[in-house]
Amino acid sequence: MQIDIDSLFNVRGKVALVTGGSSGVGQLIATAFAANGVKVYIAGRKPDRLAAAVAEIGAHGECIALTADLSKMSEIERIAADLAAREPKLDILVNNAGASWSQDFEDYTEAGWDRVADLNLKTPFFLTQKLLPLLSAAGSADNFARVINLSSVAATVTGGNGFAYGPSKAGVEQLTRVLARDLGRHHITVNGISPGWFPSRMNAPLGEEAAQAWAENTPLGRLGTIEDMGGLAIFLCSRAGTYINGRTIITDGGETL
Numbered sequence: 001m002q003i004d005i006d007s008l009f010n011v012r013g014k015v016a017l018v019t020g021g022s023s024g025v026g027q028l029i030a031t032a033f034a035a036n037g038v039k040v041y042i043a044g045r046k047p048d049r050l051a052a053a054v055a056e057i058g059a060h061g062e063c064i065a066l067t068a069d070l071s072k073m074s075e076i077e078r079i080a081a082d083l084a085a086r087e088p089k090l091d092i093l094v095n096n097a098g099a100s101w102s103q104d105f106e107d108y109t110e111a112g113w114d115r116v117a118d119l120n121l122k123t124p125f126f127l128t129q130k131l132l133p134l135l136s137a138a139g140s141a142d143n144f145a146r147v148i149n150l151s152s153v154a155a156t157v158t159g160g161n162g163f164a165y166g167p168s169k170a171g172v173e174q175l176t177r178v179l180a181r182d183l184g185r186h187h188i189t190v191n192g193i194s195p196g197w198f199p200s201r202m203n204a205p206l207g208e209e210a211a212q213a214w215a216e217n218t219p220l221g222r223l224g225t226i227e228d229m230g231g232l233a234i235f236l237c238s239r240a241g242t243y244i245n246g247r248t249i250i251t252d253g254g255e256t257l
């Protein structure tokens, strides 16, 4: 029995890939991982953003950038091969890279729908599939590998004109359950995080007023922080979080109650 705080919550020495780790929620998770001894790979499309994030995250621990457009199958395969050439195992995969697209219903385009649905839902499935050899190499009966998929409170709450976004996230939550059921045999757990509002590039265009209104409607009276997001991600990847599987945990300060 090991129930001291370090045994329960230690993630030191693990290797993680955080997609979209060069901004917003992904950067919060990557920073919290690095600060606690995880070797973190971050992936994104734009090299300058990746370089800036590596400089910031690198101040807390080990961080390496991988440039890839993960909406493309060829890039998913390439990044999986690249990681396999660098690492014998992958302890943690955070499927965080995501997109939104807002347009009036009458004008909503197929390109907008596909951009959202492909990156938010299809990419987590195929990236997890292509990384299965590395994840299963990390997982054992005593120490499961972890997959975390980013959902959103928009999976269940309606509003706005980002028509593809909520349905893509509802799909992510069912994908989380489906994969959790299947991947246990490889000693991998699959869970989700469903954030309320954490300041990021994606929600910046909604404006300061909307952010403030959201904070005011939250029982905690504020938006999410790195402690909120990082703490939950570390918990899910630690010994303490092992028996949670197929669940998506809402972290929104109670905004959507």
Ligand SMILES: NC(=O)c1ccc[n+]([C@@H]2O[C@H](COP(=O)([O-])OP(=O)(O)OC[C@H]3O[C@@H](n4cnc5c(N)ncnc54)[C@H](OP(=O)(O)O)[C@@H]3O)[C@@H](O)[C@H]2O)c1
Pocket (backbone or CB within 6 Å): 019, 020, 021, 022, 023, 024, 025, 026, 043, 044, 045, 046, 047, 049, 050, 068, 069, 070, 071, 095, 096, 097, 098, 099, 119, 150, 151, 152, 153, 194, 195, 196, 197, 198, 199, 200, 201, 202, 203
């Ligand atoms: N922030 C929130 O309050 C909130 C709330 C609910 C859910 N979420 C979810 O959390 C996740 C992160 O959102 P965020 O708000 O942090 O967004 P963000 O600040 O816009 O960050 C998105 C990240 O994904 C990367 N990315 C975008 N398209 C990509 C592609 N095709 N291939 C590879 N990387 C790509 C971006 O880098 P490049 O642009 O350089 O590729 C960036 O690093 C998303 O899944 C989102 O739905 C966020």
